[in-house]
Amino acid sequence: MVIRGRVWKFGDNIDTDVIIPARYLVTIDPAELAQHVMEDIDPEFAGKVQPGDIIVAGRNFGCGSSREHAPIAIKAAGVQAVVAESFARIFFRNAINIGLPVVEAPEAVAETETGDVIEVDTDAGTVRNTRTGKVYQSTQYDEFIQQIIRAGGLMQAVAERVKARQQAG
Amino acid sequence: MGMTMTEKILARAAGRRSVEPGEIIEVAVDLVMTNDITAPLSIAEFKKLGLERVFDPQKVVFVPDHFVPAKDIKAAEQSKVMREFALAQGAIYFEIGRAGIEHVVLPENGLTLPGQVIIGADSHTCTYGAFNCFATGMGSTDIAAAMALGTTWVRVPPTIKFVYTGTLPPDVGGKDLILYTIGQIGVDGALYAVMEFTGEVIDDLPMDDRIAMANMAIEAGAKTGIFGFDEKTREWLARVTDKPYEPVDSDPDARYQQVIEFDVSNLRPLVALPHLPSNVYPADEIEDMPIDQVVIGSCTNGRLSDLRIAAEILKGRQVHPRVRCIVVPGSQEVARQATREGLADIFLEAGAVFSTSTCGPCLGGYMGVLAKGERCVSTTNRNFRGRMGHRESEVILAGPAVAAASAVLGRVASPAQLD
Numbered sequence: 001m002v003i004r005g006r007v008w009k010f011g012d013n014i015d016t017d018v019i020i021p022a023r024y025l026v027t028i029d030p031a032e033l034a035q036h037v038m039e040d041i042d043p044e045f046a047g048k049v050q051p052g053d054i055i056v057a058g059r060n061f062g063c064g065s066s067r068e069h070a071p072i073a074i075k076a077a078g079v080q081a082v083v084a085e086s087f088a089r090i091f092f093r094n095a096i097n098i099g100l101p102v103v104e105a106p107e108a109v110a111e112t113e114t115g116d117v118i119e120v121d122t123d124a125g126t127v128r129n130t131r132t133g134k135v136y137q138s139t140q141y142d143e144f145i146q147q148i149i150r151a152g153g154l155m156q157a158v159a160e161r162v163k164a165r166q167q168a169g
Numbered sequence: 170m171g172m173t174m175t176e177k178i179l180a181r182a183a184g185r186r187s188v189e190p191g192e193i194i195e196v197a198v199d200l201v202m203t204n205d206i207t208a209p210l211s212i213a214e215f216k217k218l219g220l221e222r223v224f225d226p227q228k229v230v231f232v233p234d235h236f237v238p239a240k241d242i243k244a245a246e247q248s249k250v251m252r253e254f255a256l257a258q259g260a261i262y263f264e265i266g267r268a269g270i271e272h273v274v275l276p277e278n279g280l281t282l283p284g285q286v287i288i289g290a291d292s293h294t295c296t297y298g299a300f301n302c303f304a305t306g307m308g309s310t311d312i313a314a315a316m317a318l319g320t321t322w323v324r325v326p327p328t329i330k331f332v333y334t335g336t337l338p339p340d341v342g343g344k345d346l347i348l349y350t351i352g353q354i355g356v357d358g359a360l361y362a363v364m365e366f367t368g369e370v371i372d373d374l375p376m377d378d379r380i381a382m383a384n385m386a387i388e389a390g391a392k393t394g395i396f397g398f399d400e401k402t403r404e405w406l407a408r409v410t411d412k413p414y415e416p417v418d419s420d421p422d423a424r425y426q427q428v429i430e431f432d433v434s435n436l437r438p439l440v441a442l443p444h445l446p447s448n449v450y451p452a453d454e455i456e457d458m459p460i461d462q463v464v465i466g467s468c469t470n471g472r473l474s475d476l477r478i479a480a481e482i483l484k485g486r487q488v489h490p491r492v493r494c495i496v497v498p499g500s501q502e503v504a505r506q507a508t509r510e511g512l513a514d515i516f517l518e519a520g521a522v523f524s525t526s527t528c529g530p531c532l533g534g535y536m537g538v539l540a541k542g543e544r545c546v547s548t549t550n551r552n553f554r555g556r557m558g559h560r561e562s563e564v565i566l567a568g569p570a571v572a573a574a575s576a577v578l579g580r581v582a583s584p585a586q587l588d
Contacts, residue, residue: 013356013445017553021560022532025206026236026243028213040555060357060390064553065532066292068210068308088390089361090292094308144193144322155214158314162218 001122003081003101004130005054009114012058014041016065016091020073028069030076037073051078054120056112058084062091071095081120083127083138085109096145097154103127105138122149171420173328175363175395178303178417182286190327190426198228199285199302201315204271204528205233205244207290208251210309215316223258224319230280231255232263232271235528240535269500269526272296272384272468277502279410283398284417288312288321293468293550298383298395299376301402301416305393326392327426328363328419333370335434340584342478343378344470344548344568346370347385348439349431352449360390362426365419367397370433376405377474381568384469385550388446438583440546441566444554452571453583462545463494463576464557465569466524467531470548471499473506475569480512482573482584483519489579494521495537501526521576533557539564546575 018041020033027033038045055074061084062070071094074082081101095102103120108127111134112118119128125140141149151157172180172187180188182196201223203211208231215223223229231251239245255262261280268274272293275281283301288294290312297304307321315321331350351358364386371379379396386394396402398416406414437451465471465479476498488494496516498504504526507513516523530537531549539545539558544565547557552564565581574584 015551015553017532017551017556018560021555022206022235022534023538026241026247028210040560043560060360063356063390064292064387064551066207066290066294066306066308068207068290068310071308086357086360088357089392090306090308090387093311097308097310142193154310154314155217158317159218162220162317 003054003120004117005052005080006050007054007056007112007114007116007118008045008049009112010041010055010057013060013063014057015063016067016070019062019070020067025067025069030072033069033073034076037077046077049077049079053079054118055079055082056084056109057082058109059086061087063088066090068094068098071098071100075100083108083120096148099153103138105136108136108138170424171422173365173419173423173425174301174397174417175303175328175365176325178284178286179323179325181284188325190325192325193322194325195320195322196286197320198288198315200228200230200280200287201312202230202232202271202275202287202289202291202294203309203312204235204291205237205248205251206235207309207312209247211290211313211316212250212254214310214313218317220317223260223316226259227261229258229260229316230275231260232268232274233265234270235532236534237265237527238525240529267501269498269503270468270471270528273471273499273503276300277409277500279406279412282406282410282412282414283402284415288315292387293384295386295391295393296380296384296468298386298393299379300406301396301398303393303395306387326361326363328365329359330365330367330425330428332428332430333368333433334430335370335432337370337433338436340438340570341436342568343374343381345436345439346433347382348441348446348449348566349433349436351385351389351447354389356388356445356447357390359386361392364389364391364394366394371396372399375474376401377472380472381469385446388550438568438571440571440581441552443552443563443565446550446552446566452567452581453586455581458581459544460492460546460575460580461543462537462539463492463572464497464530464537464545464547464549465572466497466499467528467549468499469550470569471497471503473503475548476503476507476512478569479573480515482570482587483521483577484515486519486577488520488576492576492579494576495524495530496521497524497530498526530557546572546581548572
């Protein structure tokens with residue numbers, strides 16, 4: 001899968017409290033959560049982000065809470081993928097589970113700016129910056145994680161297992 | 170080749186003789202937990218599967234604790250979704266007035282035992298590692314899958330061994346030890362690894378202090394924190410359960426990603442300044458930093474021993490006229506004991522609020538939300554931007570001794586600075 005989009009760049013340790021502040025966790029409606037995405041790091045972000053954009057960030061993206069509302073808010077805001085130097089582990093898992101592509105590409109992050117257009121190739125494990133033409137390596141998913149992605153998310157994968165189990169009696 | 174205690178727990182739960190760091194394995198879970206914020210998503214995902222029952226109602230736990238007693242209508246609706254599902258499933262459910270904060274309540278009820286695998290839709294699920302089990306936080310969808318299957322997948326994490334040597338000085342506790350550790354290694358210093366806490370200082374450390382350390386392993390990016398099993402663990406658990414359990418210990422030749430040794434003999438009470446838990450300084454080095462609020466409580470420091478430390482300092486003293494001090498017992502049981510021992514009276518006489526048990530203030534939910542420009546010293550675990558309220562408010566993390574001393578002096582202060 002190749003994802004092409006315009007970049008919004010953020011720094012290190014972008015935590016789940018700034019991605020979606022707890023005061024908005026009284027709903028599980030993705031559209032409502034998306035209205036407040038990244039609000040405490042950039043109050044204007046929800047108004048600026050366009051469907052198809054890509055978030056690029058530094059180390060430890062998504063650190064903090066286990067709230068799945070964080071990747072849900074990002075995805076519902078139309079963000080196609082997050083590219084970071086590294087991800088906090090719960091956020092990474094949550095993103096894969098709900099079908100938000102998350103890619104680790106430290107060198108690409110260092111040389112990417114807000115407004116650049118990049119191409120993320122999740123199969124080839126590359127990130128290409130169309131402004132500079134440079135291509136960077138990104139870490140590739142394990143086969144196990146690829147299975148979740150191919151199924152369309154964790155619950156789709158689980159549903160297949162539950163169905164197989166029921167058929168087996 | 171030897172295994173760490175974590176590898177042994179995971180191998181057992183996977184039905185294997187051994188596992189190695191980096192492997193992806195499927196493990197049986199002994200307990201699956203969610204709260205009023207994360208449960209509604211888990212339940213919605215679970216229902217998509219069309220299953221009638223969770224895998225085992227006696228291994229699925231629901232705890233309303235974040236926005237309870239309900240702070241508004243939407244929060245009430247979320248709690249209602251969880252309550253109705255929990256009762257319909259016959260799952261373990263802890264209602265307010267009979268429970269409290271999940272990470273205080275589950276251990277109190279003997280639900281977190283050595284050798285177990287526990288997952289929860291709350292990042293501080295790692296707290297239970299103090300009881301020699303593998304416990305880790307996950308998102309709502311992972312929890313929904315585990316509610317259906319009774320299993321979850323994990324990548325076997327490498328372990329970093331922390332060895333604490335020396336003698337712990339007065340007024341320095343588990344919170345200071347973990348803040349010091351995070352200050353040294355950074356907020357992603359243990360990313361994806363397990364933090365195994367060992368050494369002579371740990372051997373002497375009371376359970377409540379171990380719990381506070383395990384609680385904040387996530388603040389260093391860790392998969393979880395874990396402690397060995399000893400007489401202190403055994404005694405603590407004997408008070409709450411007679412269920413059998415199987416402790417685990419690391420082999421002498423276990424492999425560690427890293428071994429880090431700290432001599433903590435000269436440690437002073439610490440604070441973490443905004444906006445990262447790794448931004449750590451000795452409290453007595455912070456000069457002239459006035460504060461508006463103090464919160465003493467949470468899943469990190471809301472236990473009886475924490476309240477005792479705070480009460481000892483507040484006894485016969487007054488909260489500074491400019492400061493609001495909010496004391497939140499971690500559970501109904503903690504509140505009852507604090508009342509019985511006279512601690513509640515000490516707080517009330519000092520001019521503090523003594524609240525019912527809730528996570529509320531820690532995450533800016535309610536019961537102590539900060540206005541623009543306000544500063545709070547808090548015994549909680551996160552000081553990210555906007556964590557406790559307005560995005561231009563500030564949270565300073567500390568243990569109960571520093572929090573109580575700061576409440577009296579109206580500025581960030583160490584207990585030694587009181588007259």
